[in-house]
Structures are given as C-alpha cells and as structure tokens.
Amino acid sequence: MPQHVQGVIAPGRNEPVRVETIVIPDPGPGEAVVRIQACGVCHTDLHYKQGGINDDFPFLLGHEAAGTVESVGEGVTEVAPGDYVILNWRAVCGQCRACRRGRPWYCFDTHNATQRMTLLDGTELSPALGIGAFAEKTLVAAGQCTKVDPAVAPEIAGLLGCGVMAGIGAAINTGNVSRGDTVAVIGCGGVGDAAIVGARLAGAAKVIAVDIDERKLAKAREMGATHTVDSRTADPVEAIRELTDGFGADVVIEAVGRPETYKQAFYARDLAGTVVLVGVPTPEMQLELPLLDVFGRGGSLKSSWYGDCLPSRDFPMLIDLHRQGRIDLGAFVTETIALDEVEKAFARMHEGDVLRSVVVF
Numbered sequence: 369m370p371q372h373v374q375g376v377i378a379p380g381r382n383e384p385v386r387v388e389t390i391v392i393p394d395p396g397p398g399e400a401v402v403r404i405q406a407c408g409v410c411h412t413d414l415h416y417k418q419g420g421i422n423d424d425f426p427f428l429l430g431h432e433a434a435g436t437v438e439s440v441g442e443g444v445t446e447v448a449p450g451d452y453v454i455l456n457w458r459a460v461c462g463q464c465r466a467c468r469r470g471r472p473w474y475c476f477d478t479h480n481a482t483q484r485m486t487l488l489d490g491t492e493l494s495p496a497l498g499i500g501a502f503a504e505k506t507l508v509a510a511g512q513c514t515k516v517d518p519a520v521a522p523e524i525a526g527l528l529g530c531g532v533m534a535g536i537g538a539a540i541n542t543g544n545v546s547r548g549d550t551v552a553v554i555g556c557g558g559v560g561d562a563a564i565v566g567a568r569l570a571g572a573a574k575v576i577a578v579d580i581d582e583r584k585l586a587k588a589r590e591m592g593a594t595h596t597v598d599s600r601t602a603d604p605v606e607a608i609r610e611l612t613d614g615f616g617a618d619v620v621i622e623a624v625g626r627p628e629t630y631k632q633a634f635y636a637r638d639l640a641g642t643v644v645l646v647g648v649p650t651p652e653m654q655l656e657l658p659l660l661d662v663f664g665r666g667g668s669l670k671s672s673w674y675g676d677c678l679p680s681r682d683f684p685m686l687i688d689l690h691r692q693g694r695i696d697l698g699a700f701v702t703e704t705i706a707l708d709e710v711e712k713a714f715a716r717m718h719e720g721d722v723l724r725s726v727v728v729f
C-alpha cells in the first residue's frame with residue numbers, strides 16, 4: 369500500500385522550500401523503503417532549490433541521511449527490514465568498465481530507484497541525488513543502503529552520506545595522504561574540515577588550514593589543523609611554503625571550488641605534490657595556468673568525486689573509527705532542527721557559524 373508521509377520539496381527555481389505530503393510507493397524489485405531518522409542540510413540541496421543542478425522541479429530534497437530499512441522489494445539481498453543504514457547517491461552496477469576497473473564511484477550505469485514518489489495530486493518528484501531524504505520515509509535502490517553499527521546516532525552517521533565523506537575521502541582516497549606528509553586544506557567549511565580529519569587520520573605530520581574567516585580557522589584547529597593561515601592578511605602560497613621549509617605541501621586539498629583558490633593550491637604544492645579539487649565549481653568558471661608551470665611542476669592534479677568512496681568499505685570503517693574515538697564525527701553537527709526549518713537552515717549557511725544543520729525525525 370502506498371504511504372503518505374511529510375517531506376520537504378523545492379517547488380520551483382528559487383522558491384522557498386515547503387513541507388508537503390508525499391506518496392511513497394511500495395518498494396519494487398531491488399528497492400527499499402527507508403524510515404529516515406536524520407538528514408543533513410547540504411549546499412547541494414540549496415543548489416537544487418536555486419535551479420543550479422537541473423530544472424526537474426519539484427525536487428524532494430535531502431540526501432545526507434541515516435535511517436532504518438522498513439521494507440524491501442523482490443530480490444533484495446543487500447539489506448533487510450530493521451537494518452540501520454546510511455544512504456548513498458548511487459547504487460553502482462558492478463558490471464560497467466568503471467566498476468570492473470575498481471572505480472565504482474565513476475559507474476555510468478547506476479541502478480538507483482526509478483522516480484516514483486509523488487505529491488498527492490500525482491505530480492512526480494525528483495529526489496535530490498536519487499535519495500530525497502528530507503522526508504519521514506523515502507524510496508531508494510537497496511544498493512544505495514549501507515548497513516552500519518546502530519550505536520552511532522543518526523544525526524552523526526547520516527553525514528557520511530555526503531559532505532563529511534567527500535572531505536575525508538578527498539584526503540585518504542583521492543589524495544592518498546601518507547604518514548608524515550604535509551597537507552594544506554584551502555577552505556574550511558564542512559568539507560574542508562572533513563579533509564583535515566582525513567589528513568590527520570592518514571598520519572599527516574602538518575595540516576595547514578587556509579580560510580578567509582577567523583571562526584572557520586578556529587574550528588579547523590579543533591578539527592586537527594596544526595597551523596592556520598588567514599588568506600585575507602597573508603598570501604596563502606607563501607605562508608604554506610614557509611611552513612613547509614620552502615617546499616610546498618605534499619597534498620593540497622581545494623575545498624572552495626573557485627579558480628583563485630585552485631591556483632593557490634596549484635602553486636602551494638611541493639614539486640611532486642598532489643592537488644585535489646573537492647570544491648564544486650560553477651559551469652562558467654575558467655582556469656588559466658601557464659602550461660609550462662603544469663609541465664615543470666610535475667606531481668598530480670586530481671579531482672575527488674564523492675571522496676572517491678566505496679560506501680560499503682568506507683562507511684562502516686569510519687563509523688568504527690568514530691566509535692573508537694579516533695575521529696569525532698559529532699563535531700560536524702552544529703544544530704539539529706525540525707523538518708519545517710530547512711528554509712531557515714539554508715539562510716544560516718551563509719552566516720558562517722554552521723558546519724551542518726541536521727533534520728532529525
């Protein structure tokens with residue numbers, strides 16, 4: 369029987385989001401209905417609302433979520449009713465070239481649930497990133513569910529579904545930070561701070577945080593940065609060089625998504641160093657660099673897609689590390705809010721003192 373639940377939709381470009389009744393169909397083959405317990409508010413939800421991703425309004429927003437599997441469709445073996453899960457953006461196929469080559473985060477044949485959630489009048493909803501978790505329940509592919517230890521609270525666990533995983537993964541998966549490395553992180557919002565946590569976890573000797581906001585730098589220190597640079601008052605490239613005996617950092621993680629900060633990352637790295645772009649640029653942004661500098665500086669220039677994560681490997685691992693007290697994922701939760709406060713949380717994102725607002729159910 370289809371169920372009626374409350375969910376937050378973005379009705380049209382730049383229109384305020386609102387709570388509506390959503391119709392959730394029974395799970396079909398390979399699908400699961402998940403009772404959402406918590407879902408973080410991410411910049412990507414705001415981009416959906418602004419029409420910056422695509423025009424498939426109305427959207428059912430929310431995609432950083434943890435919850436409990438309520439029912440599963442035919443043929444589902446990955447999860448069972450009662451399992452505590454973190455949701456991920458894509459159920460990878462396991463068959464395509466990217467999957468077979470061990471890079472499933474680039475899978476081009478994802479098997480997410482078909483979009484069948486609607487408003488009461490039958491209007492079809494587009495779930496954000498194939499999830500749509502600002503709702504009491506949502507319909508996903510079973511392959512989008514990763515079972516984790518239920519001892520970790522949902523408002524903490526859910527964050528691994530997007531921003532925190534993107535940042536930690538940028539350091540440990542994409543950047544391959546190694547013991548003793550020097551690491552610089554440019555932009556210390558939720559993603560940059562997670563990159564700092566990842567760099568520490570991987571054994572970095574120095575972790576240099578760069579931002580234009582003193583509050584962000586103070587938080588970055590709490591997250592494990594060993595040095596901070598305010599790039600309004602100091603040239604970050606020179607400052608990073610000075611802090612690394614003139615060499616530059618082994619790994620520089622750009623977590624802003626702008627050409628200026630990317631250039632800083634490019635020049636702040638050691639000659640053989642790695643630049644990881646995890647900040648998301650907008651379509652009109654262009655990068656101009658002397659080609660000779662690209663040639664002469666060696667190293668590698670990478671971008672990190674969802675932290676190059678493998679949910680089934682990385683989510684349970686990070687949950688375990690959190691339980692052991694080796695990382696503190698709770699530090700990313702600034703506030704918990706109710707479902708009807710998502711619009712307010714979007715406004716607060718720009719105020720600078722929120723890492724994550726998390727809707728709890």
Ligand code: APR
Pocket residue numbers: 411412531554555556557558559560578579580581584599623624625628629646647648649
């Ligand atoms: N130099 C250094 N830091 C900067 C600069 C700059 N020129 N401009 C902005 N910042 C800092 C901000 O002060 C803020 O602390 O970058 C940080 C960006 O953080 P958030 O806005 O909180 O974004 P976050 O959620 O961390 O995501 C970062 O990754 O997922 C993408 O779309 C997201 O592109 C964004 C990036």
Ligand code: ZN
Pocket residue numbers: 460461462463464465466467468472474475476477478
């Ligand atoms: Zn695939």
Ligand code: ZN
Pocket residue numbers: 410411412413431432530531
């Ligand atoms: Zn997100």
